Amino acid sequence: MNLAKRRVARLKLVLVILFFILLIWSASKQTGVSIAELLANFSNMGALIDQMFPPDWSYFNYITQAMLETIRMAVLGTTFGGLAAIPFALLASRNIVKTKWVYVPFRFIMNLIRTIPELLLAALFVPIFGIGFVSGIFALGVFSFGVIAKLAYESVEAIDDGPLEAMTAVGANKTQWIFLGVVPQVVAPYMSYFLYCFEINVRAAAILGYVGAGGIGLYLSRTLGFLQYDRVMSIILYTFVVVLIIDGLSNRIREKLI
Amino acid sequence: MMNTTQKKLLFRRLRNWTIALIVLIIYIWAFTGFFQNFELKASAWTSAKAIFTGMAHPDWSYISDPDGEDLLHALLETFNIAVLGTFISALLCVPFAFWAARNMSRFRVVSSTGKVILSAIRVFPELIMALLFIKAVGLGPFAGVLALGFHSIGMLGKLFGESIEDMDFRAAEALRACGANKFQTLWFAVVPQVLPQFFSYTLYRFEISVRSASILGMVGAGGIGAPLIFALNAHKWDRVGIILLGIIVMVSIIDLISGSIRKRLV
Numbered sequence: 001m002n003l004a005k006r007r008v009a010r011l012k013l014v015l016v017i018l019f020f021i022l023l024i025w026s027a028s029k030q031t032g033v034s035i036a037e038l039l040a041n042f043s044n045m046g047a048l049i050d051q052m053f054p055p056d057w058s059y060f061n062y063i064t065q066a067m068l069e070t071i072r073m074a075v076l077g078t079t080f081g082g083l084a085a086i087p088f089a090l091l092a093s094r095n096i097v098k099t100k101w102v103y104v105p106f107r108f109i110m111n112l113i114r115t116i117p118e119l120l121l122a123a124l125f126v127p128i129f130g131i132g133f134v135s136g137i138f139a140l141g142v143f144s145f146g147v148i149a150k151l152a153y154e155s156v157e158a159i160d161d162g163p164l165e166a167m168t169a170v171g172a173n174k175t176q177w178i179f180l181g182v183v184p185q186v187v188a189p190y191m192s193y194f195l196y197c198f199e200i201n202v203r204a205a206a207i208l209g210y211v212g213a214g215g216i217g218l219y220l221s222r223t224l225g226f227l228q229y230d231r232v233m234s235i236i237l238y239t240f241v242v243v244l245i246i247d248g249l250s251n252r253i254r255e256k257l258i
Numbered sequence: 259m260m261n262t263t264q265k266k267l268l269f270r271r272l273r274n275w276t277i278a279l280i281v282l283i284i285y286i287w288a289f290t291g292f293f294q295n296f297e298l299k300a301s302a303w304t305s306a307k308a309i310f311t312g313m314a315h316p317d318w319s320y321i322s323d324p325d326g327e328d329l330l331h332a333l334l335e336t337f338n339i340a341v342l343g344t345f346i347s348a349l350l351c352v353p354f355a356f357w358a359a360r361n362m363s364r365f366r367v368v369s370s371t372g373k374v375i376l377s378a379i380r381v382f383p384e385l386i387m388a389l390l391f392i393k394a395v396g397l398g399p400f401a402g403v404l405a406l407g408f409h410s411i412g413m414l415g416k417l418f419g420e421s422i423e424d425m426d427f428r429a430a431e432a433l434r435a436c437g438a439n440k441f442q443t444l445w446f447a448v449v450p451q452v453l454p455q456f457f458s459y460t461l462y463r464f465e466i467s468v469r470s471a472s473i474l475g476m477v478g479a480g481g482i483g484a485p486l487i488f489a490l491n492a493h494k495w496d497r498v499g500i501i502l503l504g505i506i507v508m509v510s511i512i513d514l515i516s517g518s519i520r521k522r523l524v
Contacts (some may be wrong), residue, residue, distance in 0.1 A: 024345055027338035031480065032398035038395055038404070045394035075288045115509035116502070119473045123490050124498075134296055207383045211426045211476070224389065232386065240381045247377075 023068045025169040052233035059234040063219055067238060070215035071246075073133050073208070077140025082194045095164075096156060096182065097250035107153075114146035118204045122213035133214025136205060143204070144197045148190075155189040156182065173248050192257045195250040206239045311500065312495020315452075319502050329504045336481035337508065340467040343406025348460045351411045355418035362422060365415050372419070380412030384470055388479040399480025406467050406474070414463050418495065421455040422448075458523045462514045468512050472505050 090096050092106040120138035129135040164181045172180070209217020216235055223231040332413020356362050358372030388405035430447035438446070453498045482501060489497035503520050 020431045023341060027341045030335065030343060031338050031403055033342065033400050033403060034395075037400070041394045041396075045390055048390060048393045068290070072288045072291050075284060076292055079288075081286075111510065111513075112506055114403045115469070115513070117469045117473045117474065117505075120486070120502070120505070123476075123487070124309065127309065127493070128302050132295065136291075137292070163362060203381065204384075207385055210385060220386070222381075224386075236386065239383075240378060243381050244377065258502070 018101045027061045047149050048229060051229040054230065055233035055237055056228070056230040057234065060238055063235060063238060066209075066219055067242060068227050069133050070205045070217075071202065071242070073136045073140060073205045073215050074198055076137045077205070078144045078148075078194060078198045079199050080137065080141035081144025081146075082148050082190075082197070084141070085149035086190075088145070088149045089156055090178065090182070092149065092153040092171035093156040095159070095161070096178070106207055110146055110153075113142060114150060117141075118143045119208065119211060122208045123211040131212040131214075136208045136215055137212055137231075139208060140201045140205060144201060147200070148193050151193040151196075152186065152190050155186050155193075158187040188257045192254045195257075196255050199243075199247050199250050202243055203239075206243075226227045231257060264282035270387070276441050280444035280460055308493070309495050309498075313499035315496055316503055317496040318500065320497060321504075327485075328484075329500060332475075332482040332485055332501075333504050333508050335399050336471045336475075336483075337468065337512075339402040339406060339479075339481050340464060340469040343471065344402045344410060344460060344464040344467050346403065346407030347410035347414050347463070348456075350407065351415040352419060354411060354415035355422060357418035358415060359422035361425070362426075375489070376412050376415045376419070378412075379409065380416070382409065382412075384409045384474065385477050388474050392478055397478040397480075402471060402474040402481055405479055406470060409470075410463050410467060413466075417459040417463075418452070418456060421459070425451055450466060454523045458520045461520050461523075465509075465513050465516050468509055472509075 017133045088106055088110065092103050092110060094103055095102050118139050121142050122136055125135035125138045129138060159182060163185075164177065167177050167181045205215050205217075207217045207220065208213045209219070212218070216239060220232065220235050223229075223235065286306045354372060354376060358376055360366070360369045363369055384405055388401055389402040389410050391401040395404065425448065427449070428442045433443045433447050471481050471483075472486075473483050474482055475481040475485070478484065482505060486498065486501045489495075489501060
């Protein structure tokens with residue numbers, strides 16, 4: 001009995017491994033992976049990296065304005081998305097809205113929104129709002145909405161039922177119930193998710209300009225187009241420094257929140 | 259005279275007000291910039307309408323085309339790029355993970371440099387990475403595979419490193435006390451503990467990689483991104499609609515499957 005079970009488990013493992021090998025093999029076949037080609041042309045890449053150094057230090061001054069715009073995009077995008085996420089997060093929670101046909105569709109919408117990459121959203125907003133950071137803000141807003149709403153409704157579902165029951169027992173209405181029973185319990189995680197999403201958005205905002213949605217990415221695509229690789233490196237370094245600073249600050253605040 | 263509690267209270271109130279003020283200033287700065295530059299183009303409404311009508315009537319004929327230039331082939335290529343990219347990074351990130359784990363080296367400097375390198379890799383945009391690799395191996399999905407493979411090291415290395423840091427060392431110690439050599443302790447005490455998390459993180463990264471792979475084509479690194487950017491530039495919204503639909507369906511299915519596997523793993 002035990003032996004048979006073990007044999008089945010082993011067979012399953014072998015099948016999984018076989019499937020996995022087949023997957024990797026067919027994928028590498030279809031994408032034309034060839035290590036030889038990579039090694040043969042590695043020097044091309046080396047030459048490109050060589051052109052990136054030394055970075056154009058004088059360029060830093062020039063792109064500071066764009067960097068600030070990138071941060072502004074991230075701030076506003078996260079804020080709009082985060083605010084829009086609040087009612088949706090509440091409507092998608094099983095313990096707030098008890099009817100299934102309300103929370104299931106809301107979850108479905110949120111899941112759909114989260115599948116769309118930000119760059120694609122930005123590319124869709126650019127024809128509407130024009131080239132510039134407004135399109136970026138809306139793209140980041142929609143993306144943040146998906147992320148924050150999902151994380152928030154999960155933490156709403158994890159709250160302690162005790163205070164809610166007590167409030168119902170003393171006759172609180174639905175608004176009081178939400179604002180005094182639910183909200184105080186989820187403010188801290190919500191802020192934490194908000195900051196987390198802000199961190200993601202700063203990184204994302206830095207490349208959104210590639211499709212015309214403002215920020216430093218605009219300069220990235222421009223310098224890449226003109227083959228000014230030393231300037232590309234300056235932009236990357238600048239982004240790196242800004243992201244490190246923002247991540248550091250946001251991490252410290254988040255540690256205090258939880 | 260103020261006692262210490264009052265002082266502490268005053269200090270805390272002062273701190274909160276300062277934080278509120280800073281946040282307020284950031285928002286004023288952000289919003290003034292927003293309203294200065296915000297203007298709706300006259301054509302905004304018409305283009306929005308064109309986009310929505312196009313997306314509401316997706317170009318169904320694009321799904322499958324005998325010539326091979328169709329949605330299903332492009333999606334399959336995207337999927338393949340994500341699979342291989344994740345596979346490469348899952349292999350390559352292991353040494354980085356051990357490098358960045360604080361409990362694996364005696365000196366803090368070693369793990370700190372490892373962490374800085376990992377975050378540098380994370381910040382380096384995939385699109386630029388793809389452009390670099392396009393220079394090396396030419397346009398096509400292989401460049402996308404390499405770009406994803408190297409970019410994902412940053413995130414996977416960080417996550418693996420953290421799970422190594424959270425590891426329980428009693429099993430390893432017990433084995434060493436029984437006289438197991440370094441390889442044996444690694445194989446019987448460290449690996450079984452880390453493996454489920456390792457697979458779970460890899461799957462999670464795979465979900466993200468599928469999304470990334472679908473935009474890498476915008477710079478010519480294979481996958482669905484190339485037909486997407488062509489359709490976007492040509493304002494063929496019905497084509498954009500079907501591609502978007504394809505991405506949404508593929509990502510949702512992959513998320514669903516990968517999520518259920520991850521639930522079973524951990």
